[in-house]
Amino acid sequence: MSIERRTFLLALAASAALYGCGRKSEPVASAVATPATPGFEPITVKHKLGTTTLQQRPQRVAALEMNEADFLDQLGVPIAGMVKDFVPHFLAKYKDDAQVQDLGAIVQPNLERVHALHPDLVLITPLQANHYQELSEIAPTLHFDVDFGNSQSGHFDVVKDHLLTLGRIFGKEDVARAKADELDAKVQAARRTTTGRPEKALIVLHNNGAFSSFGVRSRYGFVFNALGVQPASTAVETSLHGQPISSEFIQQADPDILYVVDRTAVMDRRPVIDAAQVSNPLLRQTKAWKNGRVVFVDADAWYTTGACLSALKIVVDDVLKGYQG
Structure with a gap:
């Protein structure tokens, strides 16, 4: 293993340990320097953890939570990698699909595997929020602002808003609206x-x-x-x-x-x-x-x-x- 690789893994482990002790990530901008795709207008999305900017239409998406995997499935967007510890029956086709990389557990995704996937978009929910900063260094990371503790107000609106945002990102606006x-x-x-x-x-x-x-x-x-x-x-x-x-x-x-x-x-x-x-x-x-x-x-x-x-x-x-x- 190269020195650079060893250094990267140690940094990931240290960061995971720090955030696992309860430290909350501060809002940051999530944008990885990538060349703009011709004909694609950059998209900027503000969310509770910061601002995510996409310079190109994502081609390799990592879904670190089952709700996010379902959004992609509903929109017909290929999933490059996802966590696979608890896959619901309505997403069962992904469980044993070797083309969809296993990225670990919902509450503790494997950051090394995420890095090795080379995603150009990472989708997370509050369950992975403590990894936002590390993930944002790998690829643009978008946070789904759903409240799992209290869904009394606006739950369906939050779900629809996230769906429409993903529709805009992937050029699937009509599908998302329908x-x-x-x-x-x-x-x-x-x-x-x-x-x-x-x-x-x-x-x-x-x-x-x-x-x-x-x-x-x-x-x-x-x-x-x-x-x-x-x-x-x-x-x-x-x-x-x-x-x-x-x-x-x-x-x-x-x-x-x-x-x-x-x-x-x-x-x-x-x-x-x-x-x-x-x-x-x-x-x-x-x-x-x-x-x-x-x-x-x-x-x-x-x-x-x-x-x-x-x-x-x-x-x-x-x-x-x-x-x-």
């Missing part, structure tokens, strides 16, 4: 179902037998705000994994509809649980249980992603299942 309109139509159709309905719902995360609750100010706040679902609990929490609760809490909240997100299914890579696996006397007392309105949702869409086109369409469909029957 996809955004499809999502709008699906949301409006869902609201026509939920508007005026008296049912109240509770969203809980299942994790190895324990439960957490998600209310109006949480990663699933958009379900209550944008989709018009009435909350069964007024508890406030803004963490990624919700507020730990007991079966007594669920029984006392007595939701008409209970949505269950099975995190264990994602982490253990196994099928989502069913009613028999979580049934207990307290849960069986709820209106949701008595009326058969316990919905075991698509864990990939709700937990692994939740901020891309494929996931949000599935989420809307899952939400509407609670209003059937």
Whole structure:
């Protein structure tokens, strides 16, 4: 290994260790000196971590999060490399595709592999924000300004804005606009179902037998705000994994509809649980249980992603299942 290569790897390791200890990256400009592509007007995008300028249309894109991979897939943009530790079923074709380089894990991408890929655009979300400065030294890096802790306000607008931005970057404006309109139509159709309905719902995360609750100010706040679902609990929490609760809490909240997100299914890579696996006397007392309105949702869409086109369409469909029957 050359001295230059060894020095580069040591620098990456030192940077990763520093940011892993909690240091937040300051907003910086992300632009790598590359010659402008003839006929391509430079595009500058401002985001929460800084400003990203593209002098040419990207040809080798690295997606360091599953939501970003889905945006590219929906737009028909080739993916040069992506993280592959938790690939949702609707992106399964990329998992074993040798032409798509494995860039490590969602929360800890392999920066050496990213560098070796020689990308001309890197796409990240807040889950990789602490690597923004290092990634920006490799290639222009664009941050998706989605709030995974509190999606109460503007979740769908943020998703559509990012989609349209990527459409502009890749010359896919018409496709992006059509996809955004499809999502709008699906949301409006869902609201026509939920508007005026008296049912109240509770969203809980299942994790190895324990439960957490998600209310109006949480990663699933958009379900209550944008989709018009009435909350069964007024508890406030803004963490990624919700507020730990007991079966007594669920029984006392007595939701008409209970949505269950099975995190264990994602982490253990196994099928989502069913009613028999979580049934207990307290849960069986709820209106949701008595009326058969316990919905075991698509864990990939709700937990692994939740901020891309494929996931949000599935989420809307899952939400509407609670209003059937």
